[in-house]
Amino acid sequence: MSTLKKVVFPVAGLGTRFLPATKAVAKEMLAIVDKPLIQYAAEEAEKAGFETLIFVVGRTKNSIIDHFDKAYELETELAMRNKDALLKIVKDVVPKNVNCIFVRQSEALGLGHAVLCAESAVGNEPFAVILPDDLICNDGKNCMQQMVEVFNQHGGSIIGTQTVAIEESGKYGMVAGPKVADRVSMVDEIIEKPQPAEAPSDQAVVGRYILTPAIFDRLKTTERGAGGEIQLTDGIAALRKSEEVFAYSFEGTRYDCGSKIGYLQATVELALQHRELADEFRQYLKQLEI
Numbered sequence: 001m002s003t004l005k006k007v008v009f010p011v012a013g014l015g016t017r018f019l020p021a022t023k024a025v026a027k028e029m030l031a032i033v034d035k036p037l038i039q040y041a042a043e044e045a046e047k048a049g050f051e052t053l054i055f056v057v058g059r060t061k062n063s064i065i066d067h068f069d070k071a072y073e074l075e076t077e078l079a080m081r082n083k084d085a086l087l088k089i090v091k092d093v094v095p096k097n098v099n100c101i102f103v104r105q106s107e108a109l110g111l112g113h114a115v116l117c118a119e120s121a122v123g124n125e126p127f128a129v130i131l132p133d134d135l136i137c138n139d140g141k142n143c144m145q146q147m148v149e150v151f152n153q154h155g156g157s158i159i160g161t162q163t164v165a166i167e168e169s170g171k172y173g174m175v176a177g178p179k180v181a182d183r184v185s186m187v188d189e190i191i192e193k194p195q196p197a198e199a200p201s202d203q204a205v206v207g208r209y210i211l212t213p214a215i216f217d218r219l220k221t222t223e224r225g226a227g228g229e230i231q232l233t234d235g236i237a238a239l240r241k242s243e244e245v246f247a248y249s250f251e252g253t254r255y256d257c258g259s260k261i262g263y264l265q266a267t268v269e270l271a272l273q274h275r276e277l278a279d280e281f282r283q284y285l286k287q288l289e290i
């Protein structure tokens, strides 16, 4: 049985690539077809067995708190109008047997800082981190389920990775190290946003982590790095000097929904799989003159 119970969603970033949409609305509340990114992330965590969802939110992110709260008026209205299917959709937003905690990051000082804000909610136990704007779709086990299995087998900390074109290295944390099992490597090197010439490999860190609580002490002494932010990657680089950190090349398709093109790709792909929409949407795409 896994000892992993808590998952952190750092959702306090400014989302500048989506302005003006993200001026008052959290990037993580943008919907792919009909479900906000944050809900895909929460469902992935629940399916992987996590019981405590810790959201690190910023000032403009109250919609995220509302989304996971009971919508009393809406539920009453839907019940009165006998809209049972819709009522179920609304009620199912908050997964059963799951506890939600909200923590504020009052200044967007970086992903590493956001994770550090969750320290008192996490306590002294290993925990997961999911970045909802990295939407990962699978037919089988979801990405976090796969990572929990790797953690149960290898221990230490686990970072989700994916092969990217080397020209893209400046957008990611990049890792390298020897292979220790199928899809699993040691992390010997990890660098945030290197130029292609400095990238140690073509393996990029994407938004899934399992970390030991020792990361918090490392983050407390992590200086501001790339972009003037406290980078989680730099904290992990310090962590790997005293503990094992593994890279896990997960199975699944990842959409970078923090970028407009990734968001559009996810929208088209998921609409083509959508129960109610797929046929009509496919017909629509076919008749487009592109």
Ligand code: UTP
Residues within 6 Å of the ligand: 010, 011, 012, 013, 014, 015, 016, 017, 018, 027, 056, 105, 107, 108, 109, 110, 111, 113, 114, 131, 132, 133, 258
């Ligand atoms: P991004 O690098 O995507 O930054 O953060 P961002 O601010 O959200 O978006 P852009 O680049 O300005 O468009 C990666 C993850 O880290 C969180 C974000 O919410 C996102 O989930 N984050 C980032 C924080 O929680 N706090 C921060 O200070 C920075």
